[in-house]
Amino acid sequence: MYLKHDLTVQQEVKKSRFICLLARVKTQDDLKALIAKAKKEFPQATHYCSAMKSGSLTHSSDDGEPAGTAGRPMLDVLINHEADQIGAVVVRYFGGTLLGKGGLVRAYSSSVALALQEASWFEPRILGFYQLEADYAISGKVEAFLRSREVESLNVDYGQNALFTFLSADDLNDDLASRFSGQVQAVLLKQCTLEN
Numbered sequence: 001m002y003l004k005h006d007l008t009v010q011q012e013v014k015k016s017r018f019i020c021l022l023a024r025v026k027t028q029d030d031l032k033a034l035i036a037k038a039k040k041e042f043p044q045a046t047h048y049c050s051a052m053k054s055g056s057l058t059h060s061s062d063d064g065e066p067a068g069t070a071g072r073p074m075l076d077v078l079i080n081h082e083a084d085q086i087g088a089v090v091v092r093y094f095g096g097t098l099l100g101k102g103g104l105v106r107a108y109s110s111s112v113a114l115a116l117q118e119a120s121w122f123e124p125r126i127l128g129f130y131q132l133e134a135d136y137a138i139s140g141k142v143e144a145f146l147r148s149r150e151v152e153s154l155n156v157d158y159g160q161n162a163l164f165t166f167l168s169a170d171d172l173n174d175d176l177a178s179r180f181s182g183q184v185q186a187v188l189l190k191q192c193t194l195e196n
Contacts, residue, residue: 001082004120013107015095020115025087038089046094051075052087069104077112088112125194127167130186134162
């Protein structure tokens, strides 16, 4: 599951302001860009702690807070969430009251949890890009079959035979084989990920 839109949420804990910027990130360079954005938007902050998770890549930084009180707790929240390619920067404006290690862990992790809760999400769809060649004698039936299966981006080119190209979430070859007695077969050219 991926983040639909970047967002910023904030909370106050014992007069300290914690502002979480959440964005979709794929690399550490993307996370660095998010940190730079946070520093530009909130230039007088005390700390810019960060965490990211993208596939097997993870990273976290306490940015001067006591070791293990900010970045790692933020990362733990991201890891426990079903999202991928996600980065968080929590900006802290110190309010004058020391929170202690436990208080910092709670403040940073709850800031990320709050942002995740308010975020909008989407599931990418993985589709196969297929090509299928059919004799003209059965091309109308093949086209009707494909339309009934609601394949996407169906295109037909007419040359020596009818050449169908389409996107489908399902491998249709078993159904094609039984319906057309093995006369046609869809060839998977590549897989595509749609993010809408």
